[in-house]
Amino acid sequence: HNSSVPATYLEALQKIWSLKSLPSTPKILNHRVLESGRDHTLVRLRALGLSSYDKVLVIELGTLVADALDEVFDADAPAAVFTGASSSSLPLMLLEPSAAALRRVCSDTQTGSSGGMPPHKLGDLEEYLARFYSSFFDRDLVELPCEYAPRTLDPHSLVPLPKSKLYSCKATLLWQKIEKQLQLGQPIEAAGVKVGLPFFEQLSSEEATLRSALQTAELQRCANCNFVDAKGKTDPIDTRWRCRFCWEGMLLDSALKDGCSLPPPAHDLERLESELGQFFTSGRQRWEWILGYDHSWVEFRAGNVLWLEYGSVGAWELMNDGSREASKIALHVRSDTRSRNSSGWQRNQAKEVRYLLQLKRQGSSTWLEETHREVFGTLGFLPAEGRSRNREQQRLWLRPMGSLQRRPSRPAPSPKAVAKPTSSPARCTPLGPSFP
Numbered sequence: 001h002n003s004s005v006p007a008t009y010l011e012a013l014q015k016i017w018s019l020k021s022l023p024s025t026p027k028i029l030n031h032r033v034l035e036s037g038r039d040h041t042l043v044r045l046r047a048l049g050l051s052s053y054d055k056v057l058v059i060e061l062g063t064l065v066a067d068a069l070d071e072v073f074d075a076d077a078p079a080a081v082f083t084g085a086s087s088s089s090l091p092l093m094l095l096e097p098s099a100a101a102l103r104r105v106c107s108d109t110q111t112g113s114s115g116g117m118p119p120h121k122l123g124d125l126e127e128y129l130a131r132f133y134s135s136f137f138d139r140d141l142v143e144l145p146c147e148y149a150p151r152t153l154d155p156h157s158l159v160p161l162p163k164s165k166l167y168s169c170k171a172t173l174l175w176q177k178i179e180k181q182l183q184l185g186q187p188i189e190a191a192g193v194k195v196g197l198p199f200f201e202q203l204s205s206e207e208a209t210l211r212s213a214l215q216t217a218e219l220q221r222c223a224n225c226n227f228v229d230a231k232g233k234t235d236p237i238d239t240r241w242r243c244r245f246c247w248e249g250m251l252l253d254s255a256l257k258d259g260c261s262l263p264p265p266a267h268d269l270e271r272l273e274s275e276l277g278q279f280f281t282s283g284r285q286r287w288e289w290i291l292g293y294d295h296s297w298v299e300f301r302a303g304n305v306l307w308l309e310y311g312s313v314g315a316w317e318l319m320n321d322g323s324r325e326a327s328k329i330a331l332h333v334r335s336d337t338r339s340r341n342s343s344g345w346q347r348n349q350a351k352e353v354r355y356l357l358q359l360k361r362q363g364s365s366t367w368l369e370e371t372h373r374e375v376f377g378t379l380g381f382l383p384a385e386g387r388s389r390n391r392e393q394q395r396l397w398l399r400p401m402g403s404l405q406r407r408p409s410r411p412a413p414s415p416k417a418v419a420k421p422t423s424s425p426a427r428c429t430p431l432g433p434s435f436p
């Protein structure tokens with residue numbers, strides 16, 4: 001799972017499942033990179049990146065398991081259950097994690113073109129995977145025995161249920177009814193479910209836990225972006241809940257429009273000092289952002305929120321390498337608002353950039369220096385080419401602005417940063433600020 005799954009859901013799920021968070025995921029909950037227009041069935045192919053496992057069994061949402069599936073792992077991967085539908089989404093897939101395969105899938109989702117299939121059919125997993133493995137890995141997609149094909153489940157039917165290892169229940173109205181009854185505090189039978197069926201018995205036994213999880217999540221659901229965020233706030237004007245990113249975005253927008261720069265309240269600074277640890281500096285936590293010729297500012301806010309001068313909101317998190325105190329900090333920044341053309345700011349394809357910065361000190365000087373960068377694309381995919389240790393002229397630097405509240409002026413490039421004369425016109429490329 002990634003960071004967009006509500007914590008209250010995870011608490012309920014961990015009673016049954018062993019949960020594993022993805023190592024690198026987007027952190028800005030209301031960012032479009034988590035809500036792509038592409039078919040979300042492709043998200044299941046992120047299982048190709050679970051390199052700690054030899055094989056991974058991927059089950060389609062709405063498929064209920066009624067018996068052990070251990071023997072499926074004896075089959076050769078890749079394998080899947082074919083349903084014969086005109087646009088199959090493969091209810092069961094056995095995949096072998098592969099960095100090469102994941103890179104290819106990432107490329108398909110980012111560019112919208114594929115050597116395995118025309119882009120408009122990317123949602124048809126059966127045809128896509130068959131051509132994908134045949135085109136790039138010279139392997140066939142093996143068909144699993146028909147006994148693993150899910151039987152369609154009608155929970156309202158009075159006909160005895162045929163025995164099966166898997167059942168398919170994709171009736172959206174049914175799940176919505178169950179959710180509504182749980183929220184209202186009514187038993188699941190009120191939704192018209194025939195108790196006694198596999199899985200629904202377990203639902204009935206966990207009604208109290210599920211009801212609490214759903215009710216808590218609804219109270220924490222953002223009125224703007226619909227994401228659940230326990231760290232959000234109630235808007236004092238309309239009393240509606242806002243996630244911290246939408247809330248801070250409103251505060252930032254107001255500050256930039258009004259031209260005011262009031263410091264955060266004392267209690268927010270105390271909380272921020274506790275959260276930032278050794279990265280906390282005196283006064284307002286506004287730092288100068290230096291990336292090539294891009295000079296602006298960012299401001300650390302409580303709740304792992306980041307303000308950016310150009311009007312967007314990002315996220316930050318401390319990174320611990322095993323020592324007692326974090327020595328690195330990661331910044332998650334939207335990249336779809338940083339492109340400008342002759343008509344103004346232009347939105348590009350939804351992406352999120354993760355900068356990993358190391359804290360540096362020398363004498364009385366303190367700064368942050370980039371050591372690593374990752375670029376998340378559509379559906380939260382992280383292409384292998386999105387990971388990079390940046391060349392010197394591309395490195396990001398941050399330095400405290402202290403009491404400076406206006407936009408920093410561009411420092412003159414040092415002599416060592418001037419490019420050597422070539423056949424093309426010379427151009428100065430600053431390598432970063434001149435630190436002691």
